[in-house]
Amino acid sequence: MAVEKLQGDYTAQYLLLRDYAQELLRTNPGSTVKLEVESEPNSNSETRQFKRIYICFGGVKQGFKQGGREILVLDGCFMKGPYPRQILTAIGVDANNGIYPVAYAVVESENTNSWLWFLEYLGDDLDIHANSNFTFISDRHKGLIPAINRLFPVVEHRYCLRHIHENMKSQWRGDLYKDMLWKCASATTVPFFNKYMDEIKEKDVGLYNWLQQIPPKHWTKSYFSGRAKCDVLLNNLCECFNKQLVRGRDKPIITCLEYIREYMMRRIGVVSRMLDKCDGPLTPGATITLNQIKQDASQLNVVYAGQNKYEVSGEGHNQCVLDMNTKSCTCRKWELTGMPCKHAVAVNWDMVRYGMEVDIPKAWVDEVYWLDNWKKVY
Incomplete structure (x- = not known):
């Protein structure tokens, strides 16, 4: 009662x-x-x-x-x-x-x-x-x-991806299979996705065939568009x-x-x-993410390739091309998230080093992460 x-x-x-x-x-x-x-x-x-x-x-x-x-x-x-x-x-x-x-x-x-x-x-x-x-x-x-x-x-x-993994565990258990799945899903370009899928094929053809039945546009970043400015899986x-x-x-x-x-x-x-306690152009979460990207960018080398394009390289001889005309990078992270990738930040610093007029990296962040935009939402 x-x-x-x-x-x-x-x-x-x-x-x-x-x-x-x-x-x-x-x-x-x-x-x-x-x-x-x-x-x-x-x-x-x-x-x-x-x-x-x-x-x-x-x-x-x-x-x-x-x-x-x-x-x-x-x-x-x-x-x-x-x-x-x-x-x-x-x-x-x-x-x-x-x-x-x-x-x-x-x-x-x-x-x-x-x-x-x-x-x-x-x-x-x-x-x-x-x-x-x-x-x-x-x-x-x-x-x-x-x-x-x-x-x-x-x-x-x-x-x-968690639900895909739960379904997968009925036949393929263990951290090895889980890590291989996450590598495929986290790949931001199709060549890397295909490379990781080939690794799965070498390890277990059955899992490879099972994953092939799920169209990649539904579960891997390499096939996602950048419309949502969000790459969550x-x-x-x-x-x-x-x-x-x-x-x-x-x-x-x-x-x-x-x-x-x-x-x-x-x-x-x-x-x-x-x-009411926040200050700065970006939201707290976006600021933390950008600071981590800056740390990663400090280890990269930048070479100007002409026509407003730059070649950026780092450890393992991995190279990406950044096009300032379209503000895009071949790693696709900038397009997927709206947050400048480490290659973009490295190019930003290189442009400043050579006396070019350029905004700070924070200005290259999409407006969905701006503090003013956050205030409008609430």
Whole structure:
């Protein structure tokens, strides 16, 4: 009785869902709340049974569009209690490479139909259309893949490498196979990807043939585009968010939804207080990453090759060509992440050494990592 008084009644809260949805819309202008019901098994009944609810807050929606990072991680987790269901989530990446919860829904189960329903509303909220150049990351759920292919046929759909590895472990266990898989996935150019795949082929033809069945555009950086300015291989952003919801997933429906909303609100407050203490052109995470890149760049040699191109070499006689006309490098890391690679930083220093007018390396960082952009999002 005490627990019911504190958390609410599992059955009674379904009767209050319409009022709850209206209150969310009243207190959060610009939000989207969709409630779907279905007929009861008894055809003579005048009531309807809850099926799904989708929520995307107006402020969060605007913040995601301000961020300029067109990437979302999709995942689902179980909702416990006497009426078990699934919570579907869409998580973005902010300028500090932190999680940015965008939308969530409670559905009957994780299947193609529920994912279609969720993604249709998500696409409408974020202006993602059938011909949009967007990026999704998922765990290859059998209901999600056909839903994405149907609604967004031209998007870049990355598969979480951890889930690929989990499937792989049923036949190929051990750190050796895991490291070989990660080398292939982390390769940023096709020649290196092919080289590492050949190493797998020499070690185990069966694993090579198994990996060949998964199109490389879904799991290796060498085939990723640079549209998202993010080269992540895992959907751990969603898993991090789902972990925060553990204590709310066994609560009655409205109590659970409020648990999610309050977590998102608290997180925005934490980031806002962090922003007040930040100083500099880049976010704290981007600054740390760039400082590490600078350390790596100090060991490189630069030779001007003419036509605004530079040859950069380092240990092992590995050479890359950096084109200042297009601000691109043959290692592809600059294009993939929006963060200058070590070759770009080395060229920057070489240009300064010869008296050329050039911005500091921080100015070559894509604006998705700028502190001002982070502030706009929140």
